[in-house]
Amino acid sequence: MDAETYDAVVIGAGIVGAAVTFRLAQRGLHVLVLEAAKAPASGSTAKSAAGVRVQFSEAVNVRLSWRSIREYSQFESLYGLASGYKAIGYLFLVDAENAEYYHKALETQRRLGAPVKKLSAAEAQSLVKFDVTGVTLATWGEIDGIIDPHQVTMGYLQMAKRLGARVLTDTAMMAAERRGGAWVLQTPAGKVESPLVINAAGAWAGEVAARAGFELPVQPVRRMVYMTAPTQLANGLPLVVDVASGFYLRGEQQRILFGRSNHSEQPGFTEGMDWQWLEPTLEVGLARFPWLQQTRLDRRASWWGYYAVTPDNNPILGRMPGQDGWINAVGFSGHGVQQAAAVGQVIAEEAVEGRAQTVDIDELRMDRFNKGIYVQEHNIV
Numbered sequence: 476m477d478a479e480t481y482d483a484v485v486i487g488a489g490i491v492g493a494a495v496t497f498r499l500a501q502r503g504l505h506v507l508v509l510e511a512a513k514a515p516a517s518g519s520t521a522k523s524a525a526g527v528r529v530q531f532s533e534a535v536n537v538r539l540s541w542r543s544i545r546e547y548s549q550f551e552s553l554y555g556l557a558s559g560y561k562a563i564g565y566l567f568l569v570d571a572e573n574a575e576y577y578h579k580a581l582e583t584q585r586r587l588g589a590p591v592k593k594l595s596a597a598e599a600q601s602l603v604k605f606d607v608t609g610v611t612l613a614t615w616g617e618i619d620g621i622i623d624p625h626q627v628t629m630g631y632l633q634m635a636k637r638l639g640a641r642v643l644t645d646t647a648m649m650a651a652e653r654r655g656g657a658w659v660l661q662t663p664a665g666k667v668e669s670p671l672v673i674n675a676a677g678a679w680a681g682e683v684a685a686r687a688g689f690e691l692p693v694q695p696v697r698r699m700v701y702m703t704a705p706t707q708l709a710n711g712l713p714l715v716v717d718v719a720s721g722f723y724l725r726g727e728q729q730r731i732l733f734g735r736s737n738h739s740e741q742p743g744f745t746e747g748m749d750w751q752w753l754e755p756t757l758e759v760g761l762a763r764f765p766w767l768q769q770t771r772l773d774r775r776a777s778w779w780g781y782y783a784v785t786p787d788n789n790p791i792l793g794r795m796p797g798q799d800g801w802i803n804a805v806g807f808s809g810h811g812v813q814q815a816a817a818v819g820q821v822i823a824e825e826a827v828e829g830r831a832q833t834v835d836i837d838e839l840r841m842d843r844f845n846k847g848i849y850v851q852e853h854n855i856v
């Protein structure tokens with residue numbers, strides 16, 4: 476049987492694959508999306524804390540996030556669709572050891588025009604009550620906040636479908652081979668052929684690359700989100716990060732969600748909640764936010780998911796060296812929701828014009844690892 480042919484095949488229908496598909500379809504490409512799960516937005520996109528922030532230390536990350544936040548904030552007027560964007564703000568509580576990094580990051584954010592303010596520990600108390608021990612400054616991003624990642628993913632796919640894109644769920648890419656100027660992909664629904672493949676498979680991106688016969692340094696690492704029972708303390712609570720410990724919390728409707736990355740968690744597809752990590756998380760969380768003691772944990776409302784982690788905790792974007800027609804949009808290491816909109820744009824440019832235009836992504840290309848030049852992003856949560 477002849478293979479079906481497309482201008483581009485996107486692997487993965489998470490928020491990143493959806494944004495890429497929309498932008499490719501907008502440029503007139505006939506796009507197929509292969510999604511292994513039974514529905515789009517079932518991978519990490521369904522598991523995120525949904526935070527979006529311009530508060531990064533590296534200019535490339537500020538640019539990607541800020542472009543994305545602007546798009547999410549204008550979704551309704553641009554596309555007539557909801558994105559769930561709410562500017563609840565992000566507050567970083569910074570200790571002396573990290574103060575210099577956050578001062579520099581603030582300069583970078585302001586140089587790029589991002590609205591971020593420096594606050595004293597006392598000023599930050601007007602936004603949320605916390606124990607000031609060790610906090611020397613705070614940074615406040617008033618346009619930072621949250622979106623609804625599921626709604627955004629479905630919105631991009633809906634618009635892409637109207638432009639002719641096809642989305643196949645329950646259809647994994649099982650193998651891929653470059654033959655005569657095109658990729659031939661094996662799926663349970665048969666063969667498909669395309670000159671262009673975009674890997675947007677999130678935590679599974681390394682596995683997808685292996686199925687095409689090469690290595691990509693992206694690994695899954697399990698992360699927890701704990702949730703309280705409904706509490707009035709959730710009212711008006713912005714996303715707050717205690718930089719020294721990595722503990723974060725925010726209001727989620729009537730509840731408070733909180734978490735902290737476990738840096739000892741081994742990469743791999745480990746499943747289920749890590750309840751042992753709750754105690755070390757609460758130990759630092761209660762020290763900073765003693766009032767959290769008044770809340771009750773709701774175990775059934777808590778969840779886990781995978782970060783797609785690279786060796787420097789930053790995405791790998793752009794053409795894959797040595798693999799013609801293969802483009803990476805992978806390895807977001809915990810900040811893919813907030814960069815997806817801009818990534819859709821730059822990956823479509825890379826695919827159609829040969830090179831990303833709106834944001835220079837050279838620092839995020841795969842060859843940085845071969846050269847041993849890692850991205851020095853400091854604001855990783």
Ligand SMILES: Cc1cc2nc3c(=O)[nH]c(=O)nc-3n(C[C@H](O)[C@H](O)[C@H](O)COP(=O)(O)OP(=O)(O)OC[C@H]3O[C@@H](n4cnc5c(N)ncnc54)[C@H](O)[C@@H]3O)c2cc1C
Pocket residue numbers: 486487488489490491492493509510511512515516517518519520521522523524525526527646647648649675676677678679683698699700779780781782783804805807808809810811812813814
């Ligand atoms: C607990 C937690 C909290 C987070 N909090 C935030 C946050 O606050 N802000 C933020 O920006 N980010 C956050 N993230 C990260 C964010 O969720 C991800 O960076 C983002 O969702 C990545 O989107 P994606 O489309 O690349 O991946 P995914 O949503 O995982 O999509 C990849 C898709 O590829 C599919 N797939 C896999 N293998 C194949 C195959 N062989 N063939 C076809 N399809 C395949 C999968 O089924 C999946 O649907 C968090 C993540 C976790 C786990």
